[in-house]
Amino acid sequence: MHLWGEGCDYLYSNSVLLKPLAWTEPLAKLRDKITAATGYSFRIVIGNQYRSGQDSIGWHADKESSMGIEPAIASISLGSARKFQLKPIGGKPTDFWLEHGSLLVMLPGCQTTHVHQVPKTTKFVTTRINLTFRPHVGGKF
Template identity: 70%
Template sequence: MQQLTLFDLNDNPPPVEYIPNFLTPDEANELFHHCLILSWQQNNITLMGKTMPVPHLECIYGDAGCDYLYSKSVLLKPLPWTTELLRLRCKIELQTGYQFNIVIANRYRTGLDSIGWHADNEPSMGVSPAIASVTLGATRKFQLRPNRGGKPIDFWLEHGSLLLMKPGCQQEWVHQVPKTSKPIGERINLTFRPHVNGNQS
């Protein structure tokens, strides 16, 4: 079985592990085309009393009853797993040893689509969750930094790669996908997460 490889970072490395070729090129291409026809939507988010569109498209699939509320303003209700997403979940669970009940998909159509600094620490995921992130399409910069501040660490997540944010990452670190003015292709990110209401069998 292919082993997860750690980023080689000397100073305070984040608790993440990475597989650059988790999917073969054919698997990644087929999954990317499948994801293009998912039920994408652009939700509104309320931050500091102001309501605005989320700066990317998103959707959620998963186990029944695993609703996901984030930023106290966006409620996502999972659609039933597609065959392709369920197959990918099983592959990730076998590789990582963690169980997941939902997948939240983010679609970055251009370099202007983004997500700001945040931690995925919603109570519905339980205490100290692991989150597995699969990248499809264009390579985009992904940044992590300690939540107490400090210099960001830049990663370039490739088509077909898997990034595992291990337990503790959401409590001690924040992450973002920043905007870029450079011409760049479309990226789809699939983030597999646990849920306290999920089937743990």
């Protein structure tokens, strides 16, 4: 997991403190394109690598206080397609297949009413990189 941003530390899951790297030109251009397409501003991006179908992340909501109240979160998928599931809290999941180059936007309020995951799979998949663009309301977590 890597973090790029504007001088703002990020505390992930109340246990992992990430210090940001400087924005690279390609990431800054991608951020600006996503902002233009969605109307939402993003100060940080987190990069995660899923090496195989056994790399996953379970049901969760992104509720870190550093993102502010009801943030919009934008996610770009690169590489192998993977299933992404989103469900209302206590409800049934909806499956989305995130293909290479796809943009998924979770709108303000989604992190309060829904949870999401990338489940494990026994299907053969190659590496997937996920870039998650997020707001950040302060200089620290």
